[in-house]
Amino acid sequence: MKQILAAITACLLLASCSNSEAPPEPAPIPVKTVTIASRPIPNVVELPGRVEPVRQAEVRARVTGIVQARLYEEGTDVRAGQPLFRIDPRELRASYAQTEAALQRARATATNAHAVVERFQPLVAENAISGQEYDAAVAASREAQANVAQLRAQLEAASLQLGYTTVRAPISGRAGRALVTEGALVSQPEGTLLTRIEQVSPVYVNFAQSASEVLALRRAVAAGEIELDQDDRVEVTLTFSDGTDYPVPGYIDFYALSVDEQTGTVELRAEFPNPAGLLLPGEFVRAKIFAGEVQQGIAVPQRAVTLTEQGGSVFVIGADGKATVRPITLGAMVRDVWIVQSGLNVGDLVIVSNLQKIRPGVPVKGSDAQSTRKPASKLQPTAAAKAR
Structure with missing residues (x-):
């Protein structure tokens, strides 16, 4: 009996010892990462714009x-x-015919007056008629010619009116x-306005940029932080209200040299080809203006970013090998990458796979997915268009 009790006591002791041991650490989740590195990236300015025809004419009576x-x-x-x-045209046609008849009568009178002057010339030299009579004949001839010229102008005006x-x-x-x-x-x-005609190929898209943003851009260019294109062409791409992209890029062709006193903005205008007529006058669009390149920029793949109402965030691998949420400030999205304005540093390991499985504080094991040192030209949405 004592042996049985001793055995039971030993089993209980073993069970209590096993329950006090800590559970084993979960196995690290394998993930793919990208290492953040600075590189030249497009300096993208996003602005709302409105489409306008290149030329517009009001057809009036x-x-x-x-x-x-x-x-x-x-x-x-x-x-x-x-x-x-x-x-x-019937009333104007009758007016034209009346003026034409008056012109023919005036021409006949002018012809007769000129003939009288020619007959009087030898007579006045022989003193057969007085000089006063000759001067009166010359004046009558000139008056007849002026009347012809006046009626000719009236006939031309009547012709114009008839053509209208x-x-x-x-x-x-x-x-x-x-x-x-x-x-x-x-x-x-x-x-009276009859109709309107709009020339919609090409079209203009008008924008308004804050004067403070313009000043910041000029300072960054002067400091060498942003490098403009050598050909001074500023490319613009458009996005429709439904989120689809317009396939053809445009270029800035007008930049106001003054600030609007009421809005505090500077007016810009871009010209876009519109061969298919997709851009309609009066339509509101979203524009991305590629104003040079930021020399020390940071970008992350689109698939690594989680968007919320508060903004964007990514998972990074901390020094302890665990996943950590990092809030970031996003700029524009160019192709498949987000431009990051703040929140990431050079050397950070950003997780780009298995994002549905990981949570903050979960151990992860990373492997390089790709290098972020991608040439800036790869981020341009229309590099082929620039080459043309």
């Missing part, structure tokens, strides 16, 4: 009359000089909807 017909299809492309509207009854496109572009219908009375003094 230049004569008073009744619209007889609309000669174009609304919303289609028209060429310069193409007829758009026809205004009733056919309203033509002043520029090539896309014609909007007609603002008048057949039978409408249009007025020349009021300049």
Whole structure:
């Protein structure tokens, strides 16, 4: 009996000893990492912009009359000089004919007055007529010629007015909807608006940048922190409101030299090809302006960044070999990398795989996924376009 009790006591002691031992450390989770290194990266400025046509013309009535017909299809492309509207020409045609008849009568009178002067020339030399009569004949001839010139100008004006009854496109572009219908009375003094024409290939995109940001950019360029392109071309890419990218880059073609007093901003404008007509006047877009390169910049792969309402964060491997969350301030995203404004240092190991499995404080075992020393040209979204 004593032997049985001793055995039970020994088992209990062994069990209590085993329960007091700490659980084993979990095995490190294998992850892939990238080592942060500084390198030249694009200096990207993100701004909202609005699309505007390169040229816009308002088609207005230049004569008073009744619209007889609309000669174009609304919303289609028209060429310069193409007829758009026809205004009733009958009244102006009658005025033209009346002026033309008056001109013919004035020419006949001028011809007769000139003939009288030629007949009087030998007579005045022989003193057959007085000098006063000859001077009167010369004055009458000159008056007749002036009357001819006046009526000729009136006939030309009448011809112009008659031509204005056919309203033509002043520029090539896309014609909007007609603002008048057949039978409408249009007025020349009021300049009745008939339609609008917009030239949408290419197009302009207008931006407004804060004057303080412009000053900071100039200081960074002067200090050598940002290096501008040698050809002074500043590339711009666009993103539509639905998040899709416009495939063709544009370039800044205008930069205001003054600050708007009311908004404190500087106006910029970029020109974009629009062969497919995807960019519509009045549309709001998001622009990325590539204003040179930051010489000592930091970027991380897109897949390593977690986005929250508070901003972005990444997992880094700490000195103890465990995963640590690091909040970062993000700039623009270029292709598949985020430009980091602050929060990371050169040499940090950023985790880029198995992000769903790791938690803060979990042991991890990293292996290099790729080097972050990628040439700056690789970060440019349209390097091929620049080469062209």
